[in-house]
Amino acid sequence: QQQVKQSPQSLIVQKGGISIINCAYENTAFDYFPWYQQFPGKGPALLIAIRPDVSEKKEGRFTISFNKSAKQFSLHIMDSQPGDSATYFCAGYGNKLVFGAGTILRVKS
């Protein structure tokens, strides 16, 4: 059962643009919502995380927006750079990490 749905599957953004990735969850027992970034040949790396009692969290160019009533959250990457090109995973954490299917981001220079 897929408990975290992620969209889009892939995304192409121009350098300097805003990348937006969306996720929806079903399990209300999740108490953290992290985002991971994965480069080819590497393991996922924790990027930013949010608790469900917070509506927004910003770290540098990365922002998570969280809508608890809609059970949705999103990652915004401002001023996207070619080095941001990677696969991004949203996840929910209760007593284990449940990942979305991933979004392949390509930033064109």
Added chain:
Amino acid sequence: ETGVTQSPTHLIKTRGQQVTLRCSSQSGHNTVSWYQQALGQGPQFIFQYYREEENGRGNFPPRFSGLQFPNYSSELNVNALELDDSALYLCASSLGGQAAYEQYFGPGTRLTVT
């Protein structure tokens, strides 16, 4: 501070064989989780070990088993390999308790079953 390391990097096995994958956790971390990542998919939780005890298991059959050692390193064992077991196997370490969601992943072991 040493990060999470995994060995081997790549492995090719034949259907029906057994395999052991190894993971060294990040210094100070007492919790290790294992994930299976099929090509083009998100990681799927296999199980977690906390202080040498299994502390949660995903939807994987019993032929997937593990161990955690006193130094918090860990092994994943898979018996009776099937073609569908071909995947990237990821190990992640974390502190227990409130910080358990903050998991640090190793580079993975790419397993190919022929």
